[in-house]
Amino acid sequence: DVKVTQSSRYLVKRTGEKVFLECVQDMDHENMFWYRQDPGLGLRLIYFSYDVKMKEKGDIPEGYSVSREKKERFSLILESASTNQTSMYLCASTTGVWQYFGPGTRLTVT
């Protein structure tokens, strides 16, 4: 059974903290994605990676960076968390157009 796991289901951080969100997939997929999901806005792409050490900005990359040192792991980094980054963060992976999602991390920045 395919699996995408995210390091935390819920996270509370303070403004200005550096935040790491981890995503691991066990399907040997080349492509991995980070989205944020906000009510009424659907899923918006933050960054994606199509290979180890390769990354590309999505639609809303400001305030975020990513790291992909190993094929199975894709990390999202908030360099200095702000309250407007409070959201649900979803990781996904794919070899085609069908994307497999993790359960999400609900991040609250206070």
Add this chain to the structure above:
Amino acid sequence: TQLLEQSPQFLSIQEGENLTVYCNSSSVFSSLQWYRQEPGEGPVLLVTVVTGGEVKKLKRLTFQFGDARKDSSLHITAAQPGDTGLYLCAVPRGAQKLVFGQGTRLTINP
């Protein structure tokens, strides 16, 4: 302006009723996907439609791709509480990437 407009944004009906939700655009797409996201989980792919006019059935769910490949509908017959969730449509954008609609939040009351 959203590339994909989903309607209605919210729908609450009684168990046993039928319903239809829509995903509309002014653009033509090579394919369209429907995902369902249950509370606390990531989206899960339900179906991909590819041909204009195509109809696919998944138990009580019927998916149709518009003749012009600009829109799609999801019809649920005899809705059950287990159908509750956020229904998202998505279309391809470039290699491996998807664009999502804002979703229809469906609640089926027992």
